[in-house]
Amino acid sequence: AQSVTQLDSQVPVFEEAPVELRCNYSSSVSVYLFWYVQYPNQGLQLLLKYLSGSTLVKGINGFEAEFNKSQTSFHLRKPSVHISDTAEYFCAVSADNAGNMLTFGGGTRLMVKP
Amino acid sequence: DAGVTQSPTHLIKTRGQQVTLRCSPKSGHDTVSWYQQALGQGPQFIFQYYEEEERQRGNFPDRFSGHQYPNYSSELNVNALLLGDSALYLCASSLGYRGRPQHFGDGTRLSIL
Numbered sequence: 001a002q003s004v005t006q007l008d009s010q011v012p013v014f015e016e017a018p019v020e021l022r023c024n025y026s027s028s029v030s031v032y033l034f035w036y037v038q039y040p041n042q043g044l045q046l047l048l049k050y051l052s053g054s055t056l057v058k059g060i061n062g063f064e065a066e067f068n069k070s071q072t073s074f075h076l077r078k079p080s081v082h083i084s085d086t087a088e089y090f091c092a093v094s095a096d097n098a099g100n101m102l103t104f105g106g107g108t109r110l111m112v113k114p
Numbered sequence: 115d116a117g118v119t120q121s122p123t124h125l126i127k128t129r130g131q132q133v134t135l136r137c138s139p140k141s142g143h144d145t146v147s148w149y150q151q152a153l154g155q156g157p158q159f160i161f162q163y164y165e166e167e168e169r170q171r172g173n174f175p176d177r178f179s180g181h182q183y184p185n186y187s188s189e190l191n192v193n194a195l196l197l198g199d200s201a202l203y204l205c206a207s208s209l210g211y212r213g214r215p216q217h218f219g220d221g222t223r224l225s226i227l
Contacts, residue, residue: 004156032213043118043204043218044157051213090156099211101147101170104156 002027002093006105014113015083021076021108023091030096033074035065038088038107047089050074061085086112116141118219120205126225127195135190135222139207145169146188147216148180149204157204163188164211192224200226 007022025031032051036044048059055067065076074091088109092102119138127133139146145164149157159172163182177193186207192199202223206216 034215036218041220043220044206046215046217049215092156094213096213099162099170100145100208100214100216101159101162101172102149102157102206102216103159106156107154 002031002095002103004091004093004103004105006089006091006108008108009106010109010111012111012113013081016080018079019077019081019085019110021089021091021110023074023076023105025072025074025091025093027072027093027095031093032096032100033065033067034092034094034102035059035063035074035076036090036092037061038090040087044090047076081110081112083112083114085110118205118207118217120203120219120222122222123220124223124225126227128227129195129197131195132191132193133195133224135192135203135205135224137188137190137205137207137219139186139188139205140217143207143209143217144186145208145211145214146182146186147206147208148188148190149206150174151202151204151221153201160190162211169211195226197226200224 003026035047050067091105147162148160151157162170166182182188202221204221206218208214
């Protein structure tokens with residue numbers, strides 16, 4: 001079975017500052033990794049994914065994430081945030097041998113302040 | 115190109131009733147998954163349908179059942195509703211499944227009184 005831990009439930013940050021949202025996972029098999037964003041009263045939008053290859057993955061809206069197999073982490077970063085980035089962010093994994101069933105972390109609320 | 119569409123958007127039921135939620139996958143997708151998202155939590159996997167069969171199931175009781183039609187659309191049925199079933203129910207679709215990213219709809223907000 002897989003599990004995902006998002007280490008921060010809330011991250012307040014000022015506009016134009018950099019941000020990192022942390023994600024650690026646990027799995028006994030190879031995994032695929034994803035970050036999703038959820039705006040109020042909406043579903044989840046895929047930000048980026050790691051399937052294989054380069055460990056630095058670039059996504060939409062200027063976000064990027066780095067897969068670190070030895071530390072079982074997949075932290076999300078953005079060099080300069082905007083007010084519009086205020087949302088809930090979810091890290092998720094699916095096991096290589098288990099279809100694409102997603103196991104989600106508990107989420108991190110990013111709050112961008114002016 | 116239509117994305118994943120779900121209906122209804124909101125629903126209010128009472129304990130013991132039954133409910134059916136509907137999902138149309140993104141154009142070109144053939145696999146549908148359902149998730150339950152309780153308030154303030156991450157989504158939890160309920161089950162996945164591919165080729166009209168349930169392929170994977172999460173840790174949910176038999177009160178939760180589903181169906182996939184030949185046009186790939188899907189239904190989630192919940193019987194004998196409990197207060198704890200109040201949640202946002204999300205449908206996600208993908209083309210195939212292994213390693214494929216899922217695209218989510220906006221969900222159905224189910225409230226149980």
